[in-house]
Amino acid sequence: MPGRVGDTPLVGAGFFADPALGACCCTGVGEAIMTRVLAFTALQEVAGEPLRAQAIAERLCDGASAAHGGAAVGLILLRPDGVAAVANHSDHMSWAIAHGDEAPRGGLSSAEF
Numbered sequence: 001m002p003g004r005v006g007d008t009p010l011v012g013a014g015f016f017a018d019p020a021l022g023a024c025c026c027t028g029v030g031e032a033i034m035t036r037v038l039a040f041t042a043l044q045e046v047a048g049e050p051l052r053a054q055a056i057a058e059r060l061c062d063g064a065s066a067a068h069g070g071a072a073v074g075l076i077l078l079r080p081d082g083v084a085a086v087a088n089h090s091d092h093m094s095w096a097i098a099h100g101d102e103a104p105r106g107g108l109s110s111a112e113f
Helices: 030-034 038-048 050-066
Strands: 015-018 022-028 073-078 084-089 095-097 105-107
Touching (some): 015 038, 022 030, 022 038, 030 038, 030 050, 038 050, 038 073, 050 073, 050 084, 073 095, 084 095
Antiparallel strands (some): 022 073, 073 084
16 A cells, blocks of 8 residues: 555564563564564563574464465564574565674575574
C-alpha cells in the first residue's frame, strides 16, 4: 500500500533491546510481526530458557507465519550472555554474526546457523 510504514520501526514488533533481555530484530510481512509483537516476545521467551533460544525463535517464526497464511517472517536475536538465534520462515534471509575472536559467519537460512 502506498505510504505504508513497515514493522521494522515499531519498537517491540520489528526491534527491541534491553540490557537484561538482549536485542532482537525482525523482518518479513509486517502484519505477522506486529500482531505477535515478535521481537519483544522472542526476547521474553528466550530469557526463561536460554539454552533453547534457537528452538524458541524457530517456533515463534513458524507460528507468526502460519497465523498469516504462510507469510515470510524472520528474526535475529542476541542475549546479553552471548547466546544467539537466527530463525526464518521464508525462502531465504541473509544473516551474519561475529562473536568474540571467532571468525564471522553467515548464511541465507536459519538451517545454516
